[in-house]
Amino acid sequence: MSAHRWFARAALLCALAAALTPIAAAGLRGAVLLLAVGAGGVVLTVAALYWALTRRGVLRAAAVGVAVVAPLVVVVLFVAAHLLWVVLLAAGFAVLALLAARAALRRPHSPVLEHLAPEAEHPFLIMNPRSGGGKVTKFDLPRRAAELGAEVALLDGPEQIDVVALARAAVARGADLLGVAGGDGTQALVAGVAAEHGLPFLVISAGTRNHFAMDLGLDRADPVAGLTALTDGVELHVDLARINGRPFVNNASFGVYAQIVEDPAYRDDKTRTVLARLPDLLTGPGRTRLTARLPGTEIDAPQAILVSNNPYGSSDLAGLSRRDRLDGGVLGVVAVTVSSTRAALGLLRRTRTRGLTRGLATSVTVEADVPRIPVGVDGESLLLDTPVRCTIEPGALRVRVPGVRVRRRPAEPAVDWVRLLELAGPRRG
Structure with missing residues (x-):
């Protein structure tokens, strides 16, 4: 049997062990209480962090206090009930399940084709x-x-x-x-x-x-x-992206981040500027209303949009990590909508209906309710006329690179439990 099949089975067994450990140690009622306390602590912490970003003054201070105290209270309750070891053991099984799942779903990475230079x-x-x-x-x-x-x-x-x-x-x-x-x-x-x-x-x-x-x-x-x-080099034919005709090699960011970086005060005091601007940019009247359009999809009023020259790994929402390849011929699109506490909590699930949209497209148009908007393009702050259109030019750039380069592992795949069940089952045919 293939290694992928064994890893899939190991992932499912570890996930089952993580679920059964609390029941075996504390009984069904105790396991339900553990889950309720732990989930409640996570929900309360995320909600408090969202309020800390979208409020000012006393409300912000109170929200920060809740975000700090909530996890501590959860730990104290587990210790008082002599169940902390159960939580740690279940968490260990969950981590093993995640590692095995990624190993099962990981596929060989085909490098970009090299050409004579x-x-x-x-x-x-x-x-x-x-x-x-x-x-x-x-x-x-x-x-x-x-x-x-x-x-x-x-x-x-x-x-x-x-x-x-x-x-x-x-x-x-x-x-x-x-x-x-x-x-x-x-x-x-x-x-x-x-x-x-x-x-x-x-x-x-x-x-x-x-x-x-x-x-x-x-x-x-x-x-x-x-x-x-x-x-002593070779050529790689990679894609080149453009935004309103201007080339970019990494990404273009719209919304909250671009508007904060545009602020002249950002260079002198980044933290103070971010905290001062976020409430209005996330929920207040100072927020520019954006709409992203890509073939078959319209994303209305997101707080942030990232358009990248080929998609980033599924674990990276900010374009700060890496892309597996640069010759896929598509733009990667990530849009985040956190206009409410519920949407902020929904990001934990990373689903489109809960505030996160991911997509691929050959062109993306970003419209706004103002004639010009700030956009962060490859780390530089620009002011562009709307609508802003991003496109991709497949294989347009001949990049000369050394024949010997750093060998890098591809980004970790997203965990798909349905696919894991298929892999873990008996071989068909």
């Missing part, structure tokens, strides 16, 4: 010495690139330089490869120029986060490794 005779690289805390200077990237025959343009002046114009001018002079050592926002703009001219694009992970580099399998702690692709 023709030698670049006139590579042109744009480097931002201020990005990533000074990685360009720290790793001596300009000198290393020059030694490999690349022309380097440094963004080291106080003035704002148009990197798109800079890249297009290089193409006009005969550049046959474009690259960037900097943040994802700059990467995306220059990648758009490379895609327009059918040129290979080199990613050097010299930014702060460089999620695009991570999803390409590059080592973000070693930007020098990206340069080796100039002499």
Whole structure:
């Protein structure tokens, strides 16, 4: 029998053990009380956290107090009833069930197809010495690139330089490869120029986060490794997304996060700005009403929308993790609606009817009740005209990467208990 079938059976047995442990130790009535107390504590804590985010003053302070005290009360009640060990044992079985379920549902990951990379005779690289805390200077990237025959343009002046114009001018002079050592926002703009001219694009992970580099399998702690692709590299043909025509390589965020980041006070005091703005943005009159439209689906009045160049893993709602691949030809869409305490509690179940919508589409249109809205695009705050349209261009970008890259495990699959039952059953045929 396959390992997947054994893992599926182990997951079901551990889940059954987690359910039966309280009954065996405390009886049916005791198990019901355990479940009621534990679930009540979770519900009360989540509700209190929601109130802490959507209220001010005394109500916020009281909600924070409830969110802290509720879990402690639950633990005290379990200890007083001499049942804490039962809860911990059941929780251990539940964790084992989850691990086994993911192992059963995990499938082999097929890597992006690699293509031969023709030698670049006139590579042109744009480097931002201020990005990533000074990685360009720290790793001596300009000198290393020059030694490999690349022309380097440094963004080291106080003035704002148009990197798109800079890249297009290089193409006009005969550049046959474009690259960037900097943040994802700059990467995306220059990648758009490379895609327009059918040129290979080199990613050097010299930014702060460089999620695009991570999803390409590059080592973000070693930007020098990206340069080796100039002499020993392969090409990956990946997708490029656009928002109102502007390219992006990671994601575009609408709603609460984008509006907070747009606030000038956010840079000076992030925590105070978030706490001050959230009540109005989540439930008050200061909230912009958004509507997301994708083929066959309309999402009305979400507080936050994330549109990504290929979907993120099912456990990641904020675009802070990673994508299994960049050549799926689709946009990932995640929308969160938490306009009430009930909706906030419903997020625990992660279902569309309870405040969370996930989807895939080749185009997404976001409408608003105002003519312009703030949007976070690859970490940069922009103000865009509505409606805002996001599209995907499959295989539009030729990315030059080193032949040897970081081997990464794919994102964990979502647990599907119906599928587990099918796997655990006898082999058909």
